[in-house]
Amino acid sequence: MTDIKTLLRKGCATLAPLAGYSDVAFRRLCRDFGADLTVTEMVSVAGLNYKSKKTVALLRTAPNETPSCAQLFGSVPEQFERALSHPDVAKFDILDVNMGCPVRKVFGHGEGSALLLDPERAAAIVRALKKGGKPVTVKMRLGVKDKAGAVDFAKRMEDAGADLITVHGRTREQLYSGEADWDEIRRIAAAVSVPVLGNGDVDEDNIEERKDGVYGVAIGRGAVADPQIFSGRRTLTRLEVIKRHLAYGEEYFGERYAVTALRSFIPFYLKGIPDIKRIRNAAMLCRDRDSLLDVLGEADV
C-alpha cells in the first residue's frame, strides 16, 4: 500500500472538506494555487448505497486532483466496506472518514462527531475501509463536550490503521467559534506516529507558524476567503480568481448553477474592499455570467 508520506509532503497545506463549498470547481481552483490535497464534501455511505445521483455528483474529480481524496460519513462499518466497490469511490487514492461534523441530524444518527463517543465503532469503520488497500485518513474534533479523550481517540484510530489524522482543534459544542486549540492539536501530533494535519483558523498570516509541531495544515475558511493562500502570494486579482472559479463551475455544472454556487463565495471574495456593499448586493442577485462579471467589473476588485 502507498505510504501516505509519499503522497503528501511534510509541511503540506490541504483544503479541508467544506460542505456547500468544496465542490470539484473550487477544489480545482485550490489545486491551481498549490493545495497539496483537496477533499470532497462529505458524502453519505448510506446515500451511495442507494445510488443517489447527488452523492455521485459530489464525487466528481478534477484533472489536477492527484492524489484525490473523498470524505465519507456514516456510522455502519459494513456500509463503508460496501462503498469501496462503488465505482465513483473506487477511483479515489485516499479515503477520509468524517468524525467531526457537529450537525444535529448527522450527530443524531451516530455519524460525524458522534463517532468520538464510540471509538469502538470508529475503529471498526477505519478497519472496514482499510480492506480497500488504500490510505485511510480520519478527520476528528477534540471531543464532543470536553477534550479529555482526544489523545486516546487519535491513538485508537492509529491502532485501527488510520494513515493520517486531521485534527480540527475544537469540540462539537464549540461548532466553528472560539479559538481552535493548537496546543491540544500538537499534543495529539506528538502522541501518535502517523502524520497529523492541524486544522482551525489557519490564515495567510499564521500559516507557517501553524505548521510547527504538525505534519501539515488543513485550511477551510481561510481558503474560501482567498484560495491563493496555497501559493503564498497573490498573483491574480480577485476578479481574475472569480473568473477562473466561474469558468470551472460552468465546465462542471453549467452557467446557471455555477453563478448560483459562486454566491456563497462572493461575500468572502469581496471582504475588506471599501464601499463594496452595493456591488456585493447586486452581485448576489445575478443569475448569469455576463451580468455578474459586469457588476464586479464596476469595482476595482
Ligand SMILES: Cc1cc2nc3c(=O)[nH]c(=O)nc-3n(C[C@H](O)[C@H](O)[C@H](O)COP(=O)(O)O)c2cc1C
Ligand atoms: C460551511 C462549512 C462546511 C463544512 N463541511 C465539512 C465537511 O463536509 N466535512 C468535514 O470534515 N468538515 C467540514 N467542515 C469543517 C472544516 O473542514 C474545518 O474543520 C473547520 O471549518 C475549521 O477549519 P477552518 O477554521 O480552517 O475553517 C465544514 C466547515 C464549514 C464552515
